[in-house]
Amino acid sequence: MASDNGGPWGGGGGNRGGDDQGGKSNGGNNGGGNRPPSPPQVPEIEEIMKKGQEQLRVLMGGRDKGRVNGGGNGGGGDAPAMGKGAMGLIALAAIAFWAFSSFYRVDTSEQSVELLFGKYVQTGEEGLNFAPWPVVTKEIYAVTHENIEDIGAGFEEGLMLTGDENIVDIDFQVVWNIGNIKEFVFNLAEPRETIRAVSESAMREIIARKNLAPILNRDRGEIRQDLEQLIQLTLDGYKSGVNIIRVNFDRADPPREVIDSFRAVQAAEQTRDTLEKRADAYANQVVAAARGSSAQILEQAEGYRAQVVNRAEGEAARFLAVYEEYAKAPEITRKRLYIETMERVLANVDKVIIDEGAGGSNGIVPYLPLNELRSNSGGSN
Numbered sequence: 001m002a003s004d005n006g007g008p009w010g011g012g013g014g015n016r017g018g019d020d021q022g023g024k025s026n027g028g029n030n031g032g033g034n035r036p037p038s039p040p041q042v043p044e045i046e047e048i049m050k051k052g053q054e055q056l057r058v059l060m061g062g063r064d065k066g067r068v069n070g071g072g073n074g075g076g077g078d079a080p081a082m083g084k085g086a087m088g089l090i091a092l093a094a095i096a097f098w099a100f101s102s103f104y105r106v107d108t109s110e111q112s113v114e115l116l117f118g119k120y121v122q123t124g125e126e127g128l129n130f131a132p133w134p135v136v137t138k139e140i141y142a143v144t145h146e147n148i149e150d151i152g153a154g155f156e157e158g159l160m161l162t163g164d165e166n167i168v169d170i171d172f173q174v175v176w177n178i179g180n181i182k183e184f185v186f187n188l189a190e191p192r193e194t195i196r197a198v199s200e201s202a203m204r205e206i207i208a209r210k211n212l213a214p215i216l217n218r219d220r221g222e223i224r225q226d227l228e229q230l231i232q233l234t235l236d237g238y239k240s241g242v243n244i245i246r247v248n249f250d251r252a253d254p255p256r257e258v259i260d261s262f263r264a265v266q267a268a269e270q271t272r273d274t275l276e277k278r279a280d281a282y283a284n285q286v287v288a289a290a291r292g293s294s295a296q297i298l299e300q301a302e303g304y305r306a307q308v309v310n311r312a313e314g315e316a317a318r319f320l321a322v323y324e325e326y327a328k329a330p331e332i333t334r335k336r337l338y339i340e341t342m343e344r345v346l347a348n349v350d351k352v353i354i355d356e357g358a359g360g361s362n363g364i365v366p367y368l369p370l371n372e373l374r375s376n377s378g379g380s381n
Helices: 045-059 084-102 181-187 191-207 212-216 220-237 259-328 330-346 356-362 370-380
Strands: 103-106 110-116 119-124 127-130 136-142 147-151 159-161 167-178 242-253
Touching: 084 103, 103 110, 103 136, 110 181, 119 136, 119 181, 136 181, 147 191, 159 191, 167 191, 167 212, 167 220, 191 220, 212 242, 220 242, 259 330
Parallel strands: none
Antiparallel strands: 103 127, 110 119, 110 136, 147 167, 159 167, 167 242
């Protein structure tokens, strides 16, 4: 037995209780013969919406009063009514959803900002917090999390001009977290871009005050400290709420295009420094030896001077003493001086002394064996 339902929703069709289409009978039931079935009708939008509302009410607990007949009887019944239990469940679900949206938890590493229609109200601390949604909304941030900004790393932002007009390629990291969440949320539109721009500008300012060689060798620790202080000072001036934890100064090299030539220059400078040190050592050695010799000569001259002066002073004192004695007894003094002088003159002379009376009155000098006397005197010595 075939019947025309009038579409997938089963509400229309050929058999509608004799009321549809002026009471015409269904062609399938009466003698229509081989009459082909009519094509299915597309449901109207209102009918689709009505069906959807009906199914929703049924799901929410309403009773079905006068459901539309799918058979031959027409005439729709009353709409299904919603019970009090369903209304209570809806209200309870709404309250639960509101409470779930209003209460929130903040971890130990986080802070939240509560906003009343976009305006700051307060800062949520650790634990359970309440922000009545949708009037008050919240934003939670990890304030202790360490954020890292890599600056340089082979890009053009790492190429900087030094104070002696050289170019250096620098890589460094800035590690930061949130120090004041209110300032961080409301004063910075793009926090990461702001921190990168401030860090790069501060590094360029510091590098512009220094020469290339100290940057590559000994001044990295000093540059790192100055950079950290300058970045923090600048961000504090912006009231950014950002706290700089540390700065890692990873690399400072010449640009890759000239690094080979630069290394050759560095090797030549090291060779020059080595030769200069050797020359300085040799000069110090020679100068020290010359200074020692000079001091020795000066000491010898000083000793000789003191000796001569002392001797002259002694001779002068002796002469004055002799003169005083001479003034008292001139004859005796002359004789004494004569004798002392002859003693000094004849002390080293080979001599033989003969008494005046040895030759008698004739003046004949007796023969004396002088050679034997000399030899005896030499042998006795």
